[in-house]
Amino acid sequence: MLDELTETLQLKLVNPNAHKQRKLRETVDEYQLALHDAFDQDCDTQTKTNDVVVDYDLSGYAKNALKQYVPNLLDEDTYDADELREETHPVRFTNEGPSLDHKPQNAIEWYVKIPHHDDYHLWLPAQPPAHKHDWLEALYHGDAEMGECQLIERDGEWYVHMPVTRGVEQSRSASASEPTPIGVDIGEAALATVCHRDERGTPTTPTIWSDESREVRRLRKTYFTATRRLQQREAARLDEEYSDELWARIDQLIDTVSSDVVAHAQTVENPVVVLEDLQHLRENMDYGRFMNRRLHGWAFATLHAQIEYKATEHGIPVATVEPAYTSKTCHACGEKGYRPRQGTFKCTNEECWVSEYQADINAALNIADRYDPAGESQPQTHSDS
Ligand SMILES: [Zn+2]
Incomplete structure (x- = not known):
């Protein structure tokens, strides 16, 4: 319907x-x-x-x-x-x-x-x-x-x-089964990492969109290297000519990834897409001189917005959760750990079976685990922090 x-x-x-x-x-x-x-x-x-x-x-x-x-x-x-x-x-x-x-x-x-x-x-x-x-x-x-x-x-x-x-599409949440929170981590290494737990609580095989983020990085680098080498006036001209195209190509990648994320969620019964609240990111985005950083923040915010509306379009509820420490908390024991390298999470709890874990998957699971069905009278909530 x-x-x-x-x-x-x-x-x-x-x-x-x-x-x-x-x-x-x-x-x-x-x-x-x-x-x-x-x-x-x-x-x-x-x-x-x-x-x-x-x-x-x-x-x-x-x-x-x-x-x-x-x-x-x-x-x-x-x-x-x-x-x-x-x-x-x-x-x-x-x-x-x-x-x-x-x-x-x-x-x-x-x-x-x-x-x-x-x-x-x-x-x-x-x-x-x-x-x-x-x-x-x-x-x-x-x-x-x-x-x-x-x-x-x-x-x-x-x-x-x-x-x-x-x-x-009408939400199918009327079905008797418990909703399954699907954690979506949006990040630098992988544009998106999606993971959820099965009915026994075991993490399922994640989907990771890392080729697309490599492509975003490549486009960004090509563009910024080209503009840096030129005189200021030349750079301004190049900016006029190419930046629309650069942003349009990245937008296209984001369009594809957001559709894929939602298609992934549709394969799960009674899914809820869970995202970090990125509102603070958009509001604090640096609109100053650092185009590179702005592009970076914009890509995150746009991917977030597109996943949100496309999930809703397919009748999948969307929830946002508090983003603090999702990447530095162990999904298995809940202790704080650290990131020795970009792609790695390390748990410091000796009792915990996790020593090292892929960082983005760990974050996606934490995001999924923060979903609170009782706290979600609205399909979406936004904290003002
Ligand atoms: Zn742990």
Whole structure:
């Protein structure tokens, strides 16, 4: 069974300059005039509305939205023209108008296209609310649909309200069996390591995506070596030309890995995908000079968001757990240990059968073990730490 999840994302337009603010204001004012005109002329059909709004200097997307909106408004029969203020009747665009672009190399990653008039539109950087990146990822990858958007000015700030709908399979958690937490460790050595315990508590054979992280490292190195060797001006030019491609290729790898992780989870009965809470990572991401580090953090955060929405899409619940010490705790005895090398975890408890263990698998098992079914009234939780 397929359900639909809809959420209206409030994207804040970040620091539009004076020129762009003026253009947004023009759209709002023109839309208000057209709305009033059509209302005053009792346009109770799309055709009548069209005849009135056609002459206004608005994009076709705003006019089409008015053609739907005005007849409905008249149908309700509760409004008079005085009530048609912009706060209650903001500019609407049919969903073919606005679109989304992703530039993860920039401090504000997301851009939204806002129609202005027929041959003219504005691209503006837009900040989604925290915890909503998975919705934008889904939309950007064609796994969700955009609805009719609204352009809103509130307290001197501009927002786009963008309804997004995802088809999701109904959760199968109604089944009688206990949920099986599937631990997903996202990391440097392997982009993802996935492991869970069988019904006797024994770790099953893990799946490790390390070829993909080698490829990410290779792309990163090629790019950064190339830019470092060049003069600053040359480097800036190369950055313009190649960085979109670099990020797009890494995004493609992440897209593949996240689909594979979810496919792996689907082979387990009654799975729950368990991830570390990475919100702190995104919020503290260094947007300063260190492009390399930003790319690194971005890859983690994007993989996280994509696994989240793709699992949900397939009816698999997702839980996030406290990330502290997942890589330095022994999954067998719970004692703190250490990492003598990147890929190795060492348990210091002499009673414990574990002396050395593959570090990422150890971490994935700790993540799975932190899943608390009782603490999960919501399919997802996020701590604010
Ligand atoms: Zn141990």
